[in-house]
Amino acid sequence: MSPSKLDEPVVRHSPSTGVGSPDVWGIYEPDTGSIQYICADPATKKAALIDVVWNLDPRNQRFSTRSMDQVLDLVEQNFLSVEWVLDTHPHADHVMASAQLRQRTGAPNAIGAMVPQIAQIWADLYHLPDAFDPPRDFDHLFADQETSHIGDLSVRVMLSPGHTLGSVTYVCGDAAFTHDTLMQPDVGTSRADFPGGDSGQLWDSIQAILALPDQTRLFVGHDYGTETRKEPEWEATVAQHRADNRHVRDGTLREDWIAIRDARDATLPLPDRILSALQINLRGGRLPAPEADGHSYLKIPVNRFPAVGKA
Numbered sequence: 001m002s003p004s005k006l007d008e009p010v011v012r013h014s015p016s017t018g019v020g021s022p023d024v025w026g027i028y029e030p031d032t033g034s035i036q037y038i039c040a041d042p043a044t045k046k047a048a049l050i051d052v053v054w055n056l057d058p059r060n061q062r063f064s065t066r067s068m069d070q071v072l073d074l075v076e077q078n079f080l081s082v083e084w085v086l087d088t089h090p091h092a093d094h095v096m097a098s099a100q101l102r103q104r105t106g107a108p109n110a111i112g113a114m115v116p117q118i119a120q121i122w123a124d125l126y127h128l129p130d131a132f133d134p135p136r137d138f139d140h141l142f143a144d145q146e147t148s149h150i151g152d153l154s155v156r157v158m159l160s161p162g163h164t165l166g167s168v169t170y171v172c173g174d175a176a177f178t179h180d181t182l183m184q185p186d187v188g189t190s191r192a193d194f195p196g197g198d199s200g201q202l203w204d205s206i207q208a209i210l211a212l213p214d215q216t217r218l219f220v221g222h223d224y225g226t227e228t229r230k231e232p233e234w235e236a237t238v239a240q241h242r243a244d245n246r247h248v249r250d251g252t253l254r255e256d257w258i259a260i261r262d263a264r265d266a267t268l269p270l271p272d273r274i275l276s277a278l279q280i281n282l283r284g285g286r287l288p289a290p291e292a293d294g295h296s297y298l299k300i301p302v303n304r305f306p307a308v309g310k311a
Contacts, residue, residue: 004230006030009070014175014217014235016042021173022153024219025074028232029053029067032094032273033224035234036071039172040080041151047075048084048150049105050170050177051221052097054285058272061298068097072104083150085109088179088221089167090118090281092194093271099137099285108139109284112159114166115141119282121165121195126279126299137284142168160209162192162202169209171216179221181206184233185240186226188247189257193265194274199258206248214239269308275300 010028025038032053040047053067075082082105087096089112102109111134119132134141142148144159150172158169163180170177180190181202189206192199209218216238223232242250247257271277276298280287287296 004225006033006225006230006232009067010232011070011074012235014219017174017215020153022150022175023078024175024217024235025078026219026234027067027071027074028223028234029055029094030232031055032271033222033232034091034094035219035221035223035232036067037177037219038071038074038078038080039150039170039175039177040078041153044151045078045080046083046151047080048086048155048170048172049075049082049101049107050086051088051091051179052085052101054095054097054100054280056095056273056276058276061276063095065097065100068101068104071097072101082107084148086170087111087281088169088177089164090115090122090278092274092277093222094273095277096281096285098281099283102139102284110140110142111138111284112157112166112168113141113143114159114161115282118164118166118196122278122282125195125301125304127301128279128299131279131288132282134282134284137286144168158205158208160205162198162200162205163190164194165196165198165201167205169205171212174213174215175217175219176209176212177219178209181209182218182220182241182245182248184220184223185236185244185249186229186246187223188245189261190222191265191268192261193268199261199265200254202261203248203254203257210238210242210248212238214242267308270305 014024037050142157
């Protein structure tokens with residue numbers, strides 16, 4: 001058996017397939033199984049950075065810029081110019097690099113227009129009523145079906161709730177960045193049990209994604225491998241998912257999938273970074289303001305979430 005690559009920062013290039021199609025680089029972050037993306041217009045070399053990680057060690061609450069440095073090195077190596085810093089949702093498993101990338105590149109940062117509603121849910125859970133202000137911390141909040149551009153390429157934003165109530169999918173030519181909706185076909189789909197999540201909404205969002213043209217390249221938000229696959233993957237076409245996705249292939253019934261998803265989610269513990277990550281991500285990737293001693297502090301809710309066993 002070949003050695004596992006699930007603990008390595010794997011990089012792969014998915015080249016443009018022709019006019020109107022972007023170049024895509026996927027950069028696997030092994031600590032959280034997250035996939036970070038560079039989506040670039042081959043003609044203009046303009047690029048968007050999507051779901052980039054600010055590395056956090058949850059044991060000692062220390063940060064490093066390892067992943068964002070790797071992404072920016074790829075940008076430089078491929079002679080790209082960053083036009084957007086994008087996130088698909090406020091991530092629960094990792095801290096977003098949005099604010100730092102905005103500062104380092106000068107590019108505006110953006111997320112979906114429903115994020116203020118997510119912020120309100122978590123402001124209540126943290127008992128921090130005035131902590132979060134997404135319109136302050138993001139340069140733009142994309143509405144459902146709003147369009148933008150990366151160079152000469154058009155980008156359409158699809159509201160894709162379920163994992164969170166405000167997750168969005170970015171569709172650029174024949175590439176769609178589907179965040180925490182689908183996993184790879186041999187894994188299935190993502191969880192829908194965080195506050196504001198809903199498995200029925202997630203099903204509907206997945207069906208809208210699978211209604212895209214068959215050859216659309218779907219780029220997922222996470223991969224953890226399988227018992228037999230020890231190398232991270234993150235790209236498959238709509239046609240491949242409709243034929244082979246173990247949870248939502250063609251012929252799957254909505255009510256059957258919801259029952260399976262809800263039962264699975266009931267066994268899943270919270271991600272180990274969630275309570276730190278969300279109060280940073282809902283500030284656009286900024287730490288809370290330093291206190292009188294010059295240090296920032298996070299607030300952790302106690303006994304607010306049910307105890308569950310290992311998945």
